[in-house]
Amino acid sequence: MLEFAPKVFYSRDIPHALQDLMNSVEAPFRQSIMAKEMFEAAIYENTYEDEPDAPRISIVNDVDGDLEVTPAWEFHYSNRIWHSDDVPPPDFTNLRGCGCEGYCDPKSQTCSCLKRQQEYSGHIPGFIYDDKGRLKQRGFPIFECNELCGCLEGCRNRVVQHGRQYAVNIRKTTNKGWGVFAGRQRIPKGSFIGIYAGELLSENEGEERGIKYNKFGRTYLFQLDFYHLRLNESDVGDNDDEWQTKYVMDAYHAGNFTRFLNHSCDPNCAMNACYTNEANLDKPLLALFTRCEVQPWEELSFSYTGYDSDEEDDEDQHASNNGDAGRDAVYAPCLCGARKCKGYMFK
């Protein structure tokens, strides 16, 4: 019998009573201050357990607040991963914990979590986090200590699992819909911001939904297509083209503030693959970290066209189903305003 078997969440159980209620009331109520307070209260209620240290999120519209007080009531606010029936639940059976006591030592010769991390980021000494819990370098998978480890909760190799620490607000922009903005505090480079939560779908389900979203003009799909999975999977062989993305995260029906992050061609955040309580390498969490220092009130953004826009010719990561590129509404021009703007969000 497994000692550790956390609850698994399924797409079919995503709550929708609040959304149904709000969409059934008269429009003036949806535009009232009470509706904004309900939105903020729902965010808090659904997340206070998994991000106990997180500052509260505000919804702000100083662009056209008389028309739209909150984002559409179209999703359940949650930090959870909701598995579709086509996706296997987390693999706890093959999960291994380290036997360290106290706090894991970044110079340890015996910590199995450190060894695992070093398989992927061996040229960076110690864990991938520094002593302040900041990412030392982007682009490597993160293997955090997990529920089976002997170390304490305060071990430096536990960051993403402790949830958001920085203030963020969901704020209407003038030309890109809603966006996510830093609070009054600057956010240092390498800081964890949040996970891209949502429904975990098979690639086929993602493709089908992508066709609809692209026509509709807004997509919240994100492929779990990190390059390290290609480089290290022994069964992929030498031919990169043989690689198939297996899973897609969809934040349309369930998700957290990260679903409102807009694209930038010069982003201040990037996604990293992160494993906490999951032994299946195909199913990392999508963990968002700052890639430079973020100033108070600055908009947070990442690149929809790749895991990290330092690289040219990135693979698409926001699953765009680009068979109809140029025609569907989603292929609207990029309005990020960066000096090196490429002009598009999705290829």
Ligand SMILES: C[S@@+](CC[C@H](N)C(=O)[O-])C[C@H]1O[C@@H](n2cnc3c(N)ncnc32)[C@H](O)[C@@H]1O
């Ligand atoms: C994941 S959503 C981001 C949140 C969105 N702004 C909202 O209001 O829900 C992606 C959509 O936001 C808009 N968007 C994001 N980044 C943009 C950009 N750089 N330029 C123009 N529109 C953008 C597009 O409509 C895109 O399909």
